[in-house]
Amino acid sequence: MDIVNLMKETNALLTGHFLLSSGLHSDTYIQCAQILKYPQYAEALGKELSKMFNVVPDYIVSPALGGIIIGYEVAKAFNVPFLFTERNKEGVMELRRNFFIEKNKKVIIIEDVITTGKSTLEVVESLKKYNPDIVGLGCIVNRSKKEHLENYPIKSLIEIDAKTYEPDNCPLCKENIPVVKPGSRK
Numbered sequence: 001m002d003i004v005n006l007m008k009e010t011n012a013l014l015t016g017h018f019l020l021s022s023g024l025h026s027d028t029y030i031q032c033a034q035i036l037k038y039p040q041y042a043e044a045l046g047k048e049l050s051k052m053f054n055v056v057p058d059y060i061v062s063p064a065l066g067g068i069i070i071g072y073e074v075a076k077a078f079n080v081p082f083l084f085t086e087r088n089k090e091g092v093m094e095l096r097r098n099f100f101i102e103k104n105k106k107v108i109i110i111e112d113v114i115t116t117g118k119s120t121l122e123v124v125e126s127l128k129k130y131n132p133d134i135v136g137l138g139c140i141v142n143r144s145k146k147e148h149l150e151n152y153p154i155k156s157l158i159e160i161d162a163k164t165y166e167p168d169n170c171p172l173c174k175e176n177i178p179v180v181k182p183g184s185r186k
Contacts, residue, residue: 047073055106059105102130105133136153
């Protein structure tokens with residue numbers, strides 16, 4: 001499976017001038033929802049991502065909304081329960097809907113894209129009260145340039161080295177290329 005070309009064909013991988021949820025600007029934007037809207041691709045990506053881990057977890061956990069489809073597909077490939085976190089009224093990520101994790105259970109956190117790792121680490125933080133054994137992090141696309149986030153190994157189907165810029169030092173802004181904010185985070 002040529003994931004990069006498939007992402008381009010489905011408009012999941014875009015080039016231009018983008019405002020990322022981190023506040024940084026980039027010449028590349030990844031919108032995995034565009035590839036995951038096709039059930040056959042979502043299932044195939046979930047199976048491939050599950051093969052990257054050499055441990056069977058007790059749970060797969062993903063942040064809403066971006067990680068839900070791929071997280072579900074990875075959980076399906078492992079045949080384990082799937083849980084997702086959501087933001088509460090204060091904007092803090094937490095398990096809701098009566099979801100919980102028993103103490104010391106093995107958990108893999110699955111995202112669609114890891115850029116700065118902020119959402120992923122919010123999920124890690126939200127799970128600490130359950131005392132899980134977080135055995136790894138997984139994503140379709142790792143654009144963080146990191147192999148680990150804190151002490152957790154990152155497994156990804158592809159790595160994309162997209163350029164990011166501070167807004168005050170963005171060459172795309174200096175060229176007066178309009179910035180687009182395609183993401184969901186406010």
